[in-house]
Amino acid sequence: MSLGRRLAIIGGFVGAGVLGVGFWFARERDRLGDRRLFNLKPDEAGLNGWVKIGRDDSVTVAIPRAEMGQGVQTALAMLVAEELDARWDQIRVEEPPESVVYRNVDILIDSLPFSPEESGSVVEAAHWIAGKLGGVLGVNATGGSTSVRDAWLPMRTAGAVARDLLLRAASRKAGLPVTDLAIVDGEVRKRDGAKVATFGALVDSVEGLAERPPPPLKKPAEFKLIGKPLPRLDILAKVTGRATFGIDVRQPGLLYAAVRNSPTFGGEALGFTLKQGKLPKGIEKVVIVPGGIAAVGTSWWKAERFLDEGVEVKWQPGPAPGLDTPGLWKRYEDLLENGEPALTRTLGTVVTTTSDRQQTLTAAYRAPYLAHTTLEPMNCTARVGPTGVEVWMPNQSPTLMRLAAARTAGVPQDRVSVHTTFLGGGFGRRAEVDLVRQAVSCALVLPERPVQVLWSREEDIRHDCYRPMALARWRAVLEMAGDKPKLVSVAKRQVAQSPSEQFPVRTVGLPAQKQPEGNAVENPPYAFPHYQLDAMVADGVVPVGFWRSVGHSHTAFFDESFIDELASALKKDPFDLRRDLLVGRPRHLKVLETAAREAGWGTPLPPGSGRGIALRASFGSIVAQVAEVSVPDGRSIAVKRVTCAIDCGPVVNPAIVRAQMESGIIYGLSAALFGEITLTNGRVEQGNFPDYDAVRLAEAPVMAVHLVDSGATDIGGVGEPGTPPIAPAVANAIFAATGKRLRSLPLRMADG
Amino acid sequence: MISLSVNGQVHEIDVEPDKPLLWVLREDLNVVGPKFGCGVSACGACTVHVERSAVRSCSFAVADAVGKTVVTIEGLSQDGQLHAVQRAWIENQVPQCGYCQPGFIMATVALLRENPKPSDTDIDDALSNICRCGTYSAIRRAVHRAAAILGGAP
Numbered sequence: 076m077s078l079g080r081r082l083a084i085i086g087g088f089v090g091a092g093v094l095g096v097g098f099w100f101a102r103e104r105d106r107l108g109d110r111r112l113f114n115l116k117p118d119e120a121g122l123n124g125w126v127k128i129g130r131d132d133s134v135t136v137a138i139p140r141a142e143m144g145q146g147v148q149t150a151l152a153m154l155v156a157e158e159l160d161a162r163w164d165q166i167r168v169e170e171p172p173e174s175v176v177y178r179n180v181d182i183l184i185d186s187l188p189f190s191p192e193e194s195g196s197v198v199e200a201a202h203w204i205a206g207k208l209g210g211v212l213g214v215n216a217t218g219g220s221t222s223v224r225d226a227w228l229p230m231r232t233a234g235a236v237a238r239d240l241l242l243r244a245a246s247r248k249a250g251l252p253v254t255d256l257a258i259v260d261g262e263v264r265k266r267d268g269a270k271v272a273t274f275g276a277l278v279d280s281v282e283g284l285a286e287r288p289p290p291p292l293k294k295p296a297e298f299k300l301i302g303k304p305l306p307r308l309d310i311l312a313k314v315t316g317r318a319t320f321g322i323d324v325r326q327p328g329l330l331y332a333a334v335r336n337s338p339t340f341g342g343e344a345l346g347f348t349l350k351q352g353k354l355p356k357g358i359e360k361v362v363i364v365p366g367g368i369a370a371v372g373t374s375w376w377k378a379e380r381f382l383d384e385g386v387e388v389k390w391q392p393g394p395a396p397g398l399d400t401p402g403l404w405k406r407y408e409d410l411l412e413n414g415e416p417a418l419t420r421t422l423g424t425v426v427t428t429t430s431d432r433q434q435t436l437t438a439a440y441r442a443p444y445l446a447h448t449t450l451e452p453m454n455c456t457a458r459v460g461p462t463g464v465e466v467w468m469p470n471q472s473p474t475l476m477r478l479a480a481a482r483t484a485g486v487p488q489d490r491v492s493v494h495t496t497f498l499g500g501g502f503g504r505r506a507e508v509d510l511v512r513q514a515v516s517c518a519l520v521l522p523e524r525p526v527q528v529l530w531s532r533e534e535d536i537r538h539d540c541y542r543p544m545a546l547a548r549w550r551a552v553l554e555m556a557g558d559k560p561k562l563v564s565v566a567k568r569q570v571a572q573s574p575s576e577q578f579p580v581r582t583v584g585l586p587a588q589k590q591p592e593g594n595a596v597e598n599p600p601y602a603f604p605h606y607q608l609d610a611m612v613a614d615g616v617v618p619v620g621f622w623r624s625v626g627h628s629h630t631a632f633f634d635e636s637f638i639d640e641l642a643s644a645l646k647k648d649p650f651d652l653r654r655d656l657l658v659g660r661p662r663h664l665k666v667l668e669t670a671a672r673e674a675g676w677g678t679p680l681p682p683g684s685g686r687g688i689a690l691r692a693s694f695g696s697i698v699a700q701v702a703e704v705s706v707p708d709g710r711s712i713a714v715k716r717v718t719c720a721i722d723c724g725p726v727v728n729p730a731i732v733r734a735q736m737e738s739g740i741i742y743g744l745s746a747a748l749f750g751e752i753t754l755t756n757g758r759v760e761q762g763n764f765p766d767y768d769a770v771r772l773a774e775a776p777v778m779a780v781h782l783v784d785s786g787a788t789d790i791g792g793v794g795e796p797g798t799p800p801i802a803p804a805v806a807n808a809i810f811a812a813t814g815k816r817l818r819s820l821p822l823r824m825a826d827g
Numbered sequence: 828m829i830s831l832s833v834n835g836q837v838h839e840i841d842v843e844p845d846k847p848l849l850w851v852l853r854e855d856l857n858v859v860g861p862k863f864g865c866g867v868s869a870c871g872a873c874t875v876h877v878e879r880s881a882v883r884s885c886s887f888a889v890a891d892a893v894g895k896t897v898v899t900i901e902g903l904s905q906d907g908q909l910h911a912v913q914r915a916w917i918e919n920q921v922p923q924c925g926y927c928q929p930g931f932i933m934a935t936v937a938l939l940r941e942n943p944k945p946s947d948t949d950i951d952d953a954l955s956n957i958c959r960c961g962t963y964s965a966i967r968r969a970v971h972r973a974a975a976i977l978g979g980a981p
């Protein structure tokens with residue numbers, strides 16, 4: 076892409092943002108926030124927008140990100156606790172009010188259509204603009220594995236500022252010079268160790284103290300909490316059944332709504348007839364909602380049954396009622412051959428000479444649509460009252476939910492409050508606004524009654540915003556040098572719909588930018604003599620969205636499978652070839668070598684078994700995995716063991732990093748072994764776990780996670796980077812075990 | 828009117844006899860620890876005990892629970908003491924999003940009643956619940972640990 080074109084795209088994004096969502100704050104602000112910002116109760120004093128102390132000696136940290144299992148409450152609270160020198164048992168967490176202070180800047184930086192490898196003034200300018208955008212009209216969002224990366228400086232700074240304030244408060248109260256005081260284990264002490272004041276005793280003493288510039292942050296060698304596997308803050312609630320998820324919200328007068336969405340994508344309900352001529356007992360209303368129809372009553376179970384048996388719906392079909400998967404593949408194949416790339420990128424020097432000593436190696440790969448299937452099905456609770464709209468929802472972006480609720484209800488955004496519950500899984504699905512629109516639509520016709528919209532699993536699987544299906548073709552040119560083949564160039568063409576094209580249109584109403592999704596077009600880390608990428612963006616009515624690791628989830632399979640095929644063609648070991656190609660990439664190399672070493676790469680395995688390796692950098696982290704697979708009968712695939720190495724820069728909580736790697740591996744493995752959404756007559760064929768299955772204990776491999784310390788100071792994400800390498804690692808292991816190369820996901824021996 | 832004993836309390840409720848126990852618990856008794864994940868007995872999120880055995884309450888008519896004792900995750904702790912399985916879960920920091928965990932914990936308690944020293948294969952066979960966050964290796968460790976605690980380990 077040319078420099079001018081890139082700037083035009085950024086300009087387009089900025090311009091669209093200003094026009095479309097100009098009511099978002101237009102002033103850049105200090106991200107520390109005001110001392111009165113954070114929901115202060117009578118026994119509490121705010122130290123800045125992120126931290127407050129209580130008379131009970133507690134320290135409460137603002138967590139504006141969604142806890143969906145990734146440990147974000149714990150990890151973010153650790154950043155504050157570290158600089159504040161608080162004790163871990165003092166720490167509480169609470170959702171702060173909506174404020175620009177809490178918006179996620181990093182998620183916008185990651186959304187830019189560049190490879191993070193690119194540097195130079197254009198990219199830096201783009202990052203700068205995105206940083207401004209994040210603060211100016213950005214969103215409070217959880218996704219893109221950005222939470223800790225985004226909070227790393229602001230939340231540590233908040234802790235340091237809070238420490239400074241408490242020291243000054245104690246100094247004033249005790250009449251001792253500030254330089255004689257320190258915070259140790261969550262209380263103020265004299266340098267000689269004598270106790271001066273607990274935090275609880277300082278609640279009334281911070282009033283009136285002037286703001287001061289933030290003191291310097293600790294050096295990594297001074298960290299006491301960061302880097303330790305501290306226990307998570309949400310565990311007790313989650314083992315006693317007391318954690319409140321979206322579907323557990325109970326408000327006085329609560330009604331439940333079941334929904335049937337349009338069977339075809341993009342369709343709407345036009346009307347309905349009641350088969351019995353009237354509503355049965357327990358059903359209060361039937362409501363046409365965006366994309367479907369809802370039955371609202373005193374029992375969700377009853378409303379579900381009523382929709383099945385008691386209502387006839389007249390549907391306006393969507394624009395492509397005949398869509399089917401074989402037809403889509405044909406269209407994608409045509410695009411692959413003849414499509415105009417939306418993005419072309421080349422690296423290295425073009426080799427134009429041809430000789431009869433050259434051979435080409437070509438391989439095409441496929442990945443299907445995937446549903447997210449968070450274990451908690453989609454839901455949202457809303458109430459519309461005289462003062463405004465209240466929403467309770469497991470969601471990944473309160474900013475977007477608020478905007479969608481306000482637009483649906485026709486009220487200004489400041490009349491909407493959004494309460495984010497625990498999320499029973501997010502994986503990208505809960506950044507979408509379909510549920511909030513439906514819940515507010517129901518609540519509008521039942522004023523003052525909270526209405527909880529819940530989708531059945533079937534609605535969830537059939538009406539997702541899917542991981543795009545994708546097709547790629549790699550081609551390598553090899554040349555015989557003596558009797559050894561040598562690599563001349565590689566090129567990839569790939570076709571997929573773009574979630575980053577669809578998402579802003581669907582959620583905010585921004586104009587479409589026909590760009591491939593950024594993660595799907597990141598540069599490979601390998602020093603190919605010459606590399607060319609042509610990325611085609613397919614049109615389509617199928618909604619596509621952000622699925623854990625987004626474009627990496629399919630392109631890692633394409634790329635890392637092909638590297639293995641290249642290794643065969645070059646008669647090299649797949650690990651050795653990767654190592655040779657990781658020129659000038661010491662971090663990648665160390666991660667790759669760690670995974671291989673820890674997995675016993677090259678040591679013998681029983682017949683019918685094999686190891687496969689794959690490497691992928693994503694969201695600022697580098698992950699390599701070695702899968703050990705056995706195919707005992709030539710038909711069934713058993714993944715026995717996965718060895719994973721990650722370099723995510725500074726580690727906040729190693730226990731959480733390990734858990735996230737295991738989580739990402741299992742999520743990716745479910746997709747690699749079972750995940751496939753197919754269409755017929757414009758409808759999704761799958762509907763529940765029996766036909767869209769997930770890995771269970773019996774299929775779960777033994778996993779070992781190794782944290783690699785390369786001394787890097789940039790912090791990387793951990794929620795998503797564990798997912799991309801597993802599918803290619805397993806496919807490569809199947810090849811090692813059986814000689815069969817599987818080029819389609821999900822992996823099925825019958826396809827080989 | 829039917830009468831239902833849940834976590835040691837008897838409730839008189841007016842519900843259809845074929846209403847699944849899960850929805851009676853969640854909608855009529857405000858016991859929301861058991862979760863809805865699939866509604867077709869495929870994920871185990873709704874697991875509770877009926878007469879000390881694990882059942883998937885989404886596919887269990889409330890009529891079949893009449894006259895029997897129902898225990899949910901909320902009723903597992905006794906006298907303010909966490910159950911050994913819950914303690915093992917905390918020690919191993921099992922939950923991620925946590926949504927599947929009430930079901931897993933209830934299934935594990937029932938498993939350990941029948942098989943106090945399960946092998947990995949026994950665990951795989953008995954716990955066919957789904958965890959979309961992939962906490963399986965922590966669950967395996969925690970089940971063994973719970974077995975040890977119940978067997979008298981400190």
Ligand code: FES
Pocket residue numbers: 862863864865866867868869870871872873874883884885886
């Ligand atoms: S909700 Fe009962 S098994 Fe899934």
Ligand code: FES
Pocket residue numbers: 144450499500922923924925926927928957958959960961962
């Ligand atoms: S912890 Fe999230 S589904 Fe198991």
